[in-house]
Amino acid sequence: MIMWAIQILLAVVFGAAGTMKLVRSKAQLAANPHMGWVHSVPEAQIKLLGVAEVLGAIGLVAPMAIGIAPILTRVAAVCLATLMGGAAATHMNRREPAAVATALAALTIVVATFR
Helix, strand or coil: CHHHHHHHHHHHHHHHHHHHHHHCCHHHHHCCHHHHHHHHCCHHHHHHHHHHHHHHHHHHHHHHHHCCCCHHHHHHHHHHHHHHHHHHHHHHHCCCCCHHHHHHHHHHHHHHHHC
16 A cells, blocks of 8 residues: 555656646746756757656556556656656756655655565
Protein backbone atom coordinates (compact mmCIF):
# COMPACT_ATOMS: atom_id res chain seq x y z
CA MET A 1 0.00 0.00 0.00
CA ILE A 2 2.86 2.39 0.78
CA MET A 3 4.44 1.69 -2.60
CA TRP A 4 1.20 2.58 -4.36
CA ALA A 5 1.07 5.84 -2.41
CA ILE A 6 4.63 6.68 -3.45
CA GLN A 7 3.94 5.76 -7.06
CA ILE A 8 0.78 7.87 -7.20
CA LEU A 9 2.51 10.82 -5.53
CA LEU A 10 5.38 10.61 -8.01
CA ALA A 11 2.98 10.25 -10.94
CA VAL A 12 1.11 13.39 -9.89
CA VAL A 13 4.33 15.38 -9.42
CA PHE A 14 5.92 14.25 -12.69
CA GLY A 15 2.65 14.55 -14.58
CA ALA A 16 2.16 18.12 -13.38
CA ALA A 17 5.77 19.13 -14.00
CA GLY A 18 5.80 17.57 -17.45
CA THR A 19 2.49 19.11 -18.43
CA MET A 20 3.73 22.51 -17.30
CA LYS A 21 6.79 22.17 -19.53
CA LEU A 22 4.60 21.14 -22.46
CA VAL A 23 1.91 23.83 -22.25
CA ARG A 24 3.96 26.85 -21.21
CA SER A 25 6.38 28.72 -23.41
CA LYS A 26 10.04 29.04 -22.53
CA ALA A 27 9.43 32.69 -21.57
CA GLN A 28 6.60 31.71 -19.23
CA LEU A 29 8.76 29.04 -17.60
CA ALA A 30 11.69 31.46 -17.27
CA ALA A 31 9.46 33.87 -15.33
CA ASN A 32 9.43 31.33 -12.48
CA PRO A 33 12.45 31.96 -10.23
CA HIS A 34 12.85 28.19 -9.67
CA MET A 35 13.19 27.54 -13.39
CA GLY A 36 16.32 29.56 -14.13
CA TRP A 37 17.88 26.61 -15.93
CA VAL A 38 15.52 27.11 -18.89
CA HIS A 39 17.58 30.11 -20.02
CA SER A 40 20.41 27.80 -21.07
CA VAL A 41 18.29 25.06 -22.66
CA PRO A 42 16.61 25.12 -26.09
CA GLU A 43 12.81 25.12 -26.02
CA ALA A 44 12.69 21.81 -27.91
CA GLN A 45 14.70 20.17 -25.14
CA ILE A 46 12.34 21.58 -22.51
CA LYS A 47 9.39 20.08 -24.41
CA LEU A 48 11.25 16.74 -24.67
CA LEU A 49 11.80 16.76 -20.91
CA GLY A 50 8.08 17.43 -20.47
CA VAL A 51 7.17 14.46 -22.67
CA ALA A 52 9.59 12.23 -20.73
CA GLU A 53 8.07 13.30 -17.42
CA VAL A 54 4.48 12.74 -18.57
CA LEU A 55 5.29 9.33 -20.04
CA GLY A 56 7.24 8.45 -16.90
CA ALA A 57 4.25 9.44 -14.75
CA ILE A 58 2.01 7.12 -16.77
CA GLY A 59 4.63 4.37 -16.59
CA LEU A 60 4.82 4.57 -12.80
CA VAL A 61 1.18 3.60 -12.42
CA ALA A 62 -0.48 2.18 -15.54
CA PRO A 63 1.46 -1.08 -16.11
CA MET A 64 0.92 -2.33 -12.58
CA ALA A 65 -2.63 -1.01 -12.36
CA ILE A 66 -3.76 -2.87 -15.48
CA GLY A 67 -1.47 -5.86 -14.98
CA ILE A 68 0.13 -5.69 -18.42
CA ALA A 69 3.94 -5.68 -18.53
CA PRO A 70 4.36 -4.53 -14.90
CA ILE A 71 8.15 -4.50 -15.41
CA LEU A 72 7.55 -1.20 -17.22
CA THR A 73 6.85 0.41 -13.86
CA ARG A 74 10.40 -0.37 -12.81
CA VAL A 75 11.74 0.84 -16.17
CA ALA A 76 9.83 4.11 -15.82
CA ALA A 77 11.17 4.57 -12.29
CA VAL A 78 14.76 3.99 -13.42
CA CYS A 79 14.34 6.45 -16.30
CA LEU A 80 12.85 9.10 -14.02
CA ALA A 81 15.60 8.53 -11.43
CA THR A 82 18.16 9.13 -14.18
CA LEU A 83 16.30 12.26 -15.28
CA MET A 84 16.22 13.57 -11.72
CA GLY A 85 19.90 12.77 -11.26
CA GLY A 86 20.56 15.03 -14.23
CA ALA A 87 18.25 17.67 -12.78
CA ALA A 88 20.06 17.57 -9.44
CA ALA A 89 23.42 17.88 -11.18
CA THR A 90 22.16 20.81 -13.25
CA HIS A 91 20.90 22.60 -10.16
CA MET A 92 24.13 21.97 -8.26
CA ASN A 93 26.22 23.23 -11.19
CA ARG A 94 24.10 26.39 -11.22
CA ARG A 95 24.50 26.69 -7.44
CA GLU A 96 20.74 26.29 -6.95
CA PRO A 97 18.98 24.12 -4.38
CA ALA A 98 18.81 20.52 -5.58
CA ALA A 99 16.85 19.02 -2.67
CA VAL A 100 13.59 18.49 -4.58
CA ALA A 101 15.28 16.77 -7.52
CA THR A 102 17.33 14.64 -5.12
CA ALA A 103 14.24 13.62 -3.13
CA LEU A 104 12.36 12.72 -6.31
CA ALA A 105 15.36 10.70 -7.50
CA ALA A 106 15.46 8.85 -4.17
CA LEU A 107 11.74 8.04 -4.29
CA THR A 108 11.97 6.78 -7.86
CA ILE A 109 14.90 4.58 -6.83
CA VAL A 110 12.71 3.15 -4.05
CA VAL A 111 10.02 2.32 -6.62
CA ALA A 112 12.57 0.77 -8.98
CA THR A 113 14.03 -1.31 -6.18
CA PHE A 114 10.88 -2.61 -4.56
CA ARG A 115 8.61 -3.05 -7.58
